[in-house]
Amino acid sequence: xxxxxxLLLFAATAQAAQPDPSLRNFVACPIVRDTASVxxxxxxxxxxxxxxxxxxxxxxxVNPPWLGHRVLVEGRRSDKPRIxxxxxLEPVRLSVIAEPDASCNQLLPAEDRYNLxxxxxxxxxxxxxxxxxxxxPMPTQPAAIKKEPQRYTLDYYFDGMVNxxxxxxxxxxxxxxxxxPATRVEIVGYRSAALLSNGKVLQxxxxxxxxxxEQVVELLKGAGLTAPQYQVRWVDAxxxxxxxxxYRNRKVEITLQP
Amino acid sequence: MxxxxxxxxxxxxxxxxxxxxxxxxxxxxxxxxxxxxxGETRAWPQRLDYANSQGxxxxxxxxxxxxxxxxxxxxxxxxxxxxxxxxxQPADGMSLSAATARERWSVTGGRxxxxxxxxxxxxxxxxxxxxSSHSLLLGRGLIRVSLxxxxxxxxGKPLDPEFTLEVVRDPTGCNTGAVHGLKSAxxxxxxxxxxxxxxxxxxxxxxxxxxxxxxxxxxxxxxxDPDNGKPSAMNLMADARAATLKLQAQDAATNHLQMPAALTxxxxxxxxxxxxxxxxxxxxxHTAGSLEEAGGPSGLGPDAMRKGEAGVLGNNTTxxxxxxxxxxxxxxxxxxxxADARAAxxxxIQRGHDVYMFRTFWIRDSMHLNSVGLGNPTKxxxxxxxxxxxxxxxxxxxxxxxxxxxxxxxxEEPLNPWNSxxxxxxxxxxxxxxxxxxxxxxxxxIYTQDPGRALISGRCNDVGTIVMQQLRGxxxxxxxxxxxxxxxxxxxxxxxxxRYAIGYSEQEKQDLVNFLGAL
Numbered sequence: 014x015x016x017x018x019x020l021l022l023f024a025a026t027a028q029a030a031q032p033d034p035s036l037r038n039f040v041a042c043p044i045v046r047d048t049a050s051v052x053x054x055x056x057x058x059x060x061x062x063x064x065x066x067x068x069x070x071x072x073x074x075v076n077p078p079w080l081g082h083r084v085l086v087e088g089r090r091s092d093k094p095r096i097x098x099x100x101x102l103e104p105v106r107l108s109v110i111a112e113p114d115a116s117c118n119q120l121l122p123a124e125d126r127y128n129l130x131x132x133x134x135x136x137x138x139x140x141x142x143x144x145x146x147x148x149x150p151m152p153t154q155p156a157a158i159k160k161e162p163q164r165y166t167l168d169y170y171f172d173g174m175v176n177x178x179x180x181x182x183x184x185x186x187x188x189x190x191x192x193x194p195a196t197r198v199e200i201v202g203y204r205s206a207a208l209l210s211n212g213k214v215l216q217x218x219x220x221x222x223x224x225x226x227e228q229v230v231e232l233l234k235g236a237g238l239t240a241p242q243y244q245v246r247w248v249d250a251x252x253x254x255x256x257x258x259x260y261r262n263r264k265v266e267i268t269l270q271p
Numbered sequence: 272m273x274x275x276x277x278x279x280x281x282x283x284x285x286x287x288x289x290x291x292x293x294x295x296x297x298x299x300x301x302x303x304x305x306x307x308x309x310g311e312t313r314a315w316p317q318r319l320d321y322a323n324s325q326g327x328x329x330x331x332x333x334x335x336x337x338x339x340x341x342x343x344x345x346x347x348x349x350x351x352x353x354x355x356x357x358x359x360q361p362a363d364g365m366s367l368s369a370a371t372a373r374e375r376w377s378v379t380g381g382r383x384x385x386x387x388x389x390x391x392x393x394x395x396x397x398x399x400x401x402x403s404s405h406s407l408l409l410g411r412g413l414i415r416v417s418l419x420x421x422x423x424x425x426x427g428k429p430l431d432p433e434f435t436l437e438v439v440r441d442p443t444g445c446n447t448g449a450v451h452g453l454k455s456a457x458x459x460x461x462x463x464x465x466x467x468x469x470x471x472x473x474x475x476x477x478x479x480x481x482x483x484x485x486x487x488x489x490x491x492x493x494x495x496d497p498d499n500g501k502p503s504a505m506n507l508m509a510d511a512r513a514a515t516l517k518l519q520a521q522d523a524a525t526n527h528l529q530m531p532a533a534l535t536x537x538x539x540x541x542x543x544x545x546x547x548x549x550x551x552x553x554x555x556x557h558t559a560g561s562l563e564e565a566g567g568p569s570g571l572g573p574d575a576m577r578k579g580e581a582g583v584l585g586n587n588t589t590x591x592x593x594x595x596x597x598x599x600x601x602x603x604x605x606x607x608x609x610a611d612a613r614a615a616x617x618x619x620i621q622r623g624h625d626v627y628m629f630r631t632f633w634i635r636d637s638m639h640l641n642s643v644g645l646g647n648p649t650k651x652x653x654x655x656x657x658x659x660x661x662x663x664x665x666x667x668x669x670x671x672x673x674x675x676x677x678x679x680x681x682x683e684e685p686l687n688p689w690n691s692x693x694x695x696x697x698x699x700x701x702x703x704x705x706x707x708x709x710x711x712x713x714x715x716x717i718y719t720q721d722p723g724r725a726l727i728s729g730r731c732n733d734v735g736t737i738v739m740q741q742l743r744g745x746x747x748x749x750x751x752x753x754x755x756x757x758x759x760x761x762x763x764x765x766x767x768x769x770r771y772a773i774g775y776s777e778q779e780k781q782d783l784v785n786f787l788g789a790l
Contacts, residue, residue: 047650052646052649054646068645068649068650072644077644077645077646080635080647080648081711109711111708111711120633138651139586139588139654141587141588142587143587175485175490175491177488177642177644180486183490184484232485232490232491235491236484237500
C-alpha cells in the first residue's frame with residue numbers, strides 16, 4: 014500500500030455552480046478551548062469562529078481533529094446558539110490533513126463565559142459505564158443468512174485509508190461473507206475531490222481509489238477470508254465536486270455474491 | 272527454604288505485624304529459597320508470598336499443589352540450561368527484577384543460565400565472563416530480543432517496511448556486528464526488553480471487549496489463534512508478535528531456551544495451563560498492612576485477580592479499573608500510633624486510586640491514543656489508556672507510544688565532557704519513506720531506542736509503540752517500562768508528569784506511587 018505525493022493537491026478554481034451559502038468547507042488549524050468539563054474544538058474561517066465538536070470518546074459521530082495538523086472541515090453553518098464561542102456547524106465532517114503542521118498549536122484556557130450550557134455526552138474522566146454514543150454496533154453473526162448479493166460501503170476520511178473506525182464497518186462484512194458463504198467478493202474503490210467555500214478544489218491523492226480497494230482485499234484475506242474469488246476494480250477519476258456531499262465518493266463498495 | 276515456608280505458613284493478616292520496615296536491601300532477601308531454578312524438585316503450593324520493598328507479593332495458584340520435577344515450565348528444554356521459570360520467578364511477580372538478576376550473578380559468579388550468551392548478555396560475541404557484558408540485564412533487567420530485518424509476515428516472507436532503519440548508536444555492538452547486526456548475513460535488530468509477568472493470563476488473553484477481526488487502532492487484521500482462527504487480544508509481549516500463549520511459549524523456547532525442536536503438544540499444554548492458573552498481585556504493604564483482609568477494597572490482592580471478570584472496560588464508575596469502593600476514603604483514628612499510621616497509608620492508596628481515575632491532564636501526541644477518535648490533545652486521566660478492569664492494561668491491541676523509547680521523551684542523558692558514563696541503550700534512526708504519510712506526531716525521521724511494534728508490522732505509525740503491561744505485582748518487579756528506564760514507581764510517575772506536563776503535586780505523586788505499589 015503506497016501513497017502518492019502527500020502534499021495537499023489543489024486544483025484550479027472549480028467551474029461548478031455556486032454552492033449553498035450556508036456551507037463552510039475549508040482547511041484550517043483546529044483550536045482547542047478548554048472548559049470546566051470537556052474541551053471544545055473550534056476553527057476560524059473568513060473571520061468567524063466555528064464550533065466543530067466536543068471531546069467525547071471513540072464512539073463519537075464526529076471525532077475531534079489534532080493539534081499539529083490542519084483539518085479539512087466540511088460543514089454547514091447552523092442557526093443554533095454558539096458553543097464555546099463558535100457557531101455550530103451541523104452536520105460537519107472533519108478530516109485530519111496527514112502532513113504535520115506545527116503552527117496548529119492553539120490551546121485556549123477555560124473561561125467561564127465559554128463553559129458548556131449542557132451536560133456533555135461524557136465527562137473527561139471515566140464514564141458511567143457506557144460509550145457516549147450508540148453508533149458503534151458490535152459485530153455479530155448475521156441474523157439470517159442471505160441468499161442474494163449483499164452490498165456494503167466503507168467510508169473514509171479525506172485522503173485516508175482504513176482507520177480506527179473501519180473495524181466496525183468491516184467486521185459485519187466478514188461475518189456475512191463467512192455465513193453466506195460468499196463465493197465472490199466484488200470490491201470497487203473510489204476517490205473524491207472536495208469543493209471548498211473559497212472556490213478551490215481539493216483533490217484526494219491520485220491512485221487512492223486503487224490503494225483503497227486493494228487494501229480492503231488485503232484486510233479481508235488477512236482476517237482469513239481466503240476462499241472467495243476477489244474481483245477488484247477502482248474508479249480513480251473523481252467526480253466534479255459540488256461542496257455539498259463530496260464525502261460520499263470517499264468510499265469502497267463491497268458486494269458479496271453467494 | 273525456611274523463609275519461604277514461613278511466609279506461606281503464617282496467615283497473612285498475622286504476618287503484617289512482624290513485617291520489617293523498608294530498607295535498601297529489603298527488595299531482595301537474598302536467600303537461595305527465593306530462586307526457583309530449572310530442574311529442581313519442589314512443590315509449588317496454592318499460595319506463595321514473597322517480601323519486596325513495599326511489602327509482600329502474593330502468587331495464587333488456582334489448582335492443586337504442583338510438583339515441579341519434570342514439568343515443562345520448570346525443565347531445561349535447551350542446551351543453555353534455562354527453563355521458563357528462569358525469567359518468570361514468583362518472588363518477582365512471575366517476571367524478573369533487576370535485583371534478582373544481580374543476586375544471581377553474585378551467587379553463581381555469573382554462571383547461572385540466566386546469563387546465557389544468546390540474550391542474557393548485551394551481545395553473544397562479548398566476553399561472557401565479564402560482568403560488563405551483561406550490564407543491561409544486571410542494571411535494567413533487560414533481555415536481548417533479536418528480530419529479523421526486514422520484518423516477516425505471517426507467511427514468513429519479508430515485508431516491505433514503510434521505513435528505513437539505521438543504527439545511530441550501538442553500545443552493545445550487536446546491531447553493527449558482523450554476526451548479529453543489521454548488515455549481517457541474517458540481518459536482525461537487537462532490542463532490549465523486560466520479561467513480562469506470566470500470570471493473570473485470563474486478562475491478557477481474553478476474548479471479550481475490543482477483540483475483533485480487525486485491530487481497533489488502525490483497522491488492520493488482528494492476529495489469530497492458529498488453533499481456532501479466532502482473533503486474539505494482541506496484548507502479549509511488548510510487540511504483540513505472539514497471538515497466543517502457546518505461540519509465546521514456542522517463541523521463548525526457541526529464542527531464549529535455544530530449544531532445537533518445537534515444544535511438544537504436551538509441553539505446550541503444561542506450560543499454558545500452569546501460566547493460566549497463576550494470579551499475582553501485591554498482598555500486603557509495609558505501611559498499609561494487609562491488602563486483602565475482609566471488608567477491604569475488593570480489587571486488591573491475588574484472589575481478586577482470580578475472581579475478576581476478564582476483558583471488560585474499567586474506565587468507568589460502574590466496574591472501575593481497580594474496585595476500591597471508597598473503603599479507605601476516610602478511616603477513623605484510634606490514637607494507636609501503628610494503627611493510625613496504617614489508616615493514613617490506606618487513605619493514601621485510596622487517594623492514589625482517585626488520582627488515577629479522576630485527575631485529568633492533557634494527553635498529547637501519543638500514537639494510537641490521540642489517533643483513535645479522542646483528538647489531540649485529549650483531556651483525560653490515567654484510566655483512559657490503562658482502562659482494563661483489574662489489570663490497567665488496554666483492553667485489546669494495547670500498543671501505544673508514550674515516549675518511553677522514542678526521542679525526545681526516552682531517557683537519554685546529554686553527553687558532556689565531565690560525565691564518564693556512556694549511553695547504554697542502542698539508538699536507531701527511522702526514516703519513513705516518501706511513499707507513506709509521515710508519522711503524525713513525530714514526522715518523517717524518528718530516533719528511537721526500540722522501534723517496538725514497528726519491527727513486526729513494518730509500519731511507520733507503530734515506531735516506538737509498546738504493548739502496555741499489566742499493573743499488577745509492580746512492587747515485585749522493578750525496573751519499569753519495556754526498556755527498564757524507570758528504576759522505581761516514583762520514576763514512572765515522574766516520567767508521566769514530565770511527558771504530559773501534568774503538574775502533579777508532591778502529594779499526588781506519593782499517593783499514586785502508593786496506589787501502584789499496592790497493586
